[in-house]
Amino acid sequence: MPYTESKLCQIDSLSCIGCCGHHFKSKEELELAIKKNTEEFGHFADKVEFMNRSAKLRDCGICRNIIYLENGRIGCPLHPKENEVDFREGHCVTEHLCKAAFEFNLWDKQKQKSFLGFIKKKNLDWYDYSIKMDNDAIIEEFDSLFSSADKSLAP
Numbered sequence: 001m002p003y004t005e006s007k008l009c010q011i012d013s014l015s016c017i018g019c020c021g022h023h024f025k026s027k028e029e030l031e032l033a034i035k036k037n038t039e040e041f042g043h044f045a046d047k048v049e050f051m052n053r054s055a056k057l058r059d060c061g062i063c064r065n066i067i068y069l070e071n072g073r074i075g076c077p078l079h080p081k082e083n084e085v086d087f088r089e090g091h092c093v094t095e096h097l098c099k100a101a102f103e104f105n106l107w108d109k110q111k112q113k114s115f116l117g118f119i120k121k122k123n124l125d126w127y128d129y130s131i132k133m134d135n136d137a138i139i140e141e142f143d144s145l146f147s148s149a150d151k152s153l154a155p
Contacts, residue, residue: 006101007112008133010081011119015074015126018134019096021062027127029060034074038067041077047087051078055091063092074126100139111146118142 009016024030036058044050054064069075069082078087088094097105104112119129119138132138 006097006105007116008098008101008104008119010073010075011116013073014119014124014129016098016130016133017062017066017074017126018098018130019093020066020076021057021060023061024131025060027125030062030127033058033060033062034066034068037062037064040064041067047078047083051087051091065092098133098139099136100133103139114146115142118145 041050051065058064065076065078067077080086
């Protein structure tokens with residue numbers, strides 16, 4: 001199954017890497033791993049060679065392909081947003097969408113706008129955003145507010 005795009009993976013300066021690993025450890029450990037990945041990326045002229053250097057996750061739980069992109073955001077240089085092709089195919093689960101991303105793609109524009117506003121008001125960093133997207137905390141909180149008896153309280 002091919003990659004399904006979601007606006008929630010990158011919102012303004014906020015990046016989500018919730019599906020780019022498992023059992024994440026501390027933010028500090030992830031930042032060190034991302035820095036190391038970024039340094040390693042600089043040693044490869046070819047993205048496929050970079051990807052194939054190791055298929056394992058780092059000890060902190062993050063994918064070895066997540067780096068600090070040139071624009072300063074955290075992301076994957078193999079992702080189709082960074083290329084004309086999806087270099088990740090056959091290497092990671094490209095069809096994965098978290099519950100929020102899946103449902104977001106089905107909502108009408110007004111509900112999507114409300115959800116984006118809800119996320120922005122939370123003022124999360126990339127780590128908290130990623131964790132809360134991956135464990136469904138953000139969508140569950142939003143759903144509880146949105147489905148309350150008084151819809152005017154929804155974000």
